Amino acid sequence: MKKLNYIALVSVSVIIGEGLQAILNKTKSNIKIFFFNDSQELENYANKSVLNLIIINSDISEDDIKTIQKINIPNLKIIGLISNSPNRTFYSLIDNKIYLNDNPSKIIEIIETCLSNSNKSKEKFSKNNLSKRETEILKLLVIGKSNKEIANILYVSIHTVISHRKNITSKLGIKSTAAMAIFAVANNLIDINEDIDLI
Amino acid sequence: MDNLNKKVAELIINNPFLLIVLERLGVFLGLQDKTINDICIEHKINLNLFLTIYNLHENENEILDLHLKAEDINTLLKYLSNSHNYYKTEAIPKISKKIKKISSINKNDLTYILLERFFEEYKQEVFKHLEYEEKIVFPYVSAVINHNSKQLDYSISEYKNHHDDIEAKLLELKNLLIKHLPYKNDQKSRRDLLLNIFHFEKDLRIHTIIEEDILVHAIKNLENKNS
Structure with a gap:
């Protein structure tokens, strides 16, 4: 039997949320979908339940983004549904994206790929112990962002970024961004097609 | 004894x-x-x-005060230059070759393309480091033991400041190979590569001690005597 995947859908717009739910129900993967109107409900749910994937509509508020950033579940994937023009924080949060006018089969394909990656990376990745925030910072470092730029993107102080970097180095035993890039590619942390020319 | x-x-x-x-x-x-x-x-x-x-x-790191004479420092220079040659023509090319081999097993895998690039950059860094020693430091040392260092605007303490860490990247390389890169039917060549890296790393570590604690110390003594 196929592994059951738990998907949370966060959207302010109910029309979009319900529509996406209808599309997702066509997939052959074994999934269970939960729909949330705001991130607080999602946070409560995530604290006590299994979750493999979150799909967030970009119509959510800045505060919602911050709440979702705090969710720390190993191997959790986040897909952004781009329905307006989201800011950079939104992009830094998501692993993959779908567009409002993508056709259903493409949406299903993206979600299935994301789920299979999250299951695959489970074996490889569970021992690295990087937190979601550290992973996020590592990804930004790898695509060439400076400490200062990362601080601006994530709305944190430069000291916080530096302290995260130190933790990454002590957890992984690697310090240079060149070595981090190898780590990120080997562990599927960056999208090769989109980010590779930046390395 | x-x-x-x-x-x-x-x-x-x-x-x-x-x-x-x-x-x-x-x-x-x-x-x-x-x-x-x-x-x-x-x-x-x-x-x-x-x-x-x-x-x-033998992993004993105690350095006695050696009171080295000019001819001993020449021996030391010969030892260090021969080590450099070994690194440039044998140790490093061997590691390069083994990385390329793994890369060819994992064809078109970006991870290994980046790994090759990583080592290539490291190689350039080490070569630059060795070249600085060969072109600046060793000739200066020769000049000091031949008492004609006065015309050279250099002192051995500058070398100490310039002596950067060339072992850190090897540690990263080891961690990537041992911990982080997923296994892909490359156990034998990866193990072979690692053993070569361990060997080179140990060699470099001792090399650095010889340069920093024996050579620099001896030249400082001579500098003081000459001035």
């Missing part, structure tokens, strides 16, 4: 690393039953210098 009468052939059997140490000092195989003392006399090597280098390879 009972070390003096130890047979060099037996020392090599106990610690194969000495093969390369002796070679750098101009001592080649066919050693018969010669003792350390015999070898040092035959090749005009300062016994204490030899024992210090030997001890470093």
Whole structure:
């Protein structure tokens, strides 16, 4: 039997949320979908339940983004549904994206790929112990962002970024961004097609 | 010192690393039953210098005050230059080749393309480091022992500031290979690569101690005497 995947859908717009739910129900993967109107409900749910994937509509508020950033579940994937023009924080949060006018089969394909990656990376990745925030910072470092730029993107102080970097180095035993890039590619942390020319 | 009468052939059997140490000092195989003392006399090597280098390879890091004379420093320079040649023509190319081999097993895998690039950059860094020593430091050392360093605007303490860390990236490389890169039917070549890296790393670590603690110390003493 196929592994059951738990998907949370966060959207302010109910029309979009319900529509996406209808599309997702066509997939052959074994999934269970939960729909949330705001991130607080999602946070409560995530604290006590299994979750493999979150799909967030970009119509959510800045505060919602911050709440979702705090969710720390190993191997959790986040897909952004781009329905307006989201800011950079939104992009830094998501692993993959779908567009409002993508056709259903493409949406299903993206979600299935994301789920299979999250299951695959489970074996490889569970021992690295990087937190979601550290992973996020590592990804930004790898695509060439400076400490200062990362601080601006994530709305944190430069000291916080530096302290995260130190933790990454002590957890992984690697310090240079060149070595981090190898780590990120080997562990599927960056999208090769989109980010590779930046390395 | 009972070390003096130890047979060099037996020392090599106990610690194969000495093969390369002796070679750098101009001592080649066919050693018969010669003792350390015999070898040092035959090749005009300062016994204490030899024992210090030997001890470093036996993981003993105590450096005696060696009171090295000009001819001993020449021996040391020969040892260091020969080490450089070994790194440039053997140790590093060997590691490069082994990385390329793994890369060819994992064809078109970006991870290994980046790994190749990573080592290539490291290689350039090390070559630059070695070149600085060969073009600036070693000629200066020769000038100091020949008492004509006055016209050179340099002092050995500058070298210490310039001596950057070339071992850090090897540690990263080891961690990537041991911990982070997923297994892809490349166990044998990856293990082979790692053993070469360990060997090179140990060699470099001792090399750095010899440069920083023996060479720099000896030249500082001479600088003080000359001035």
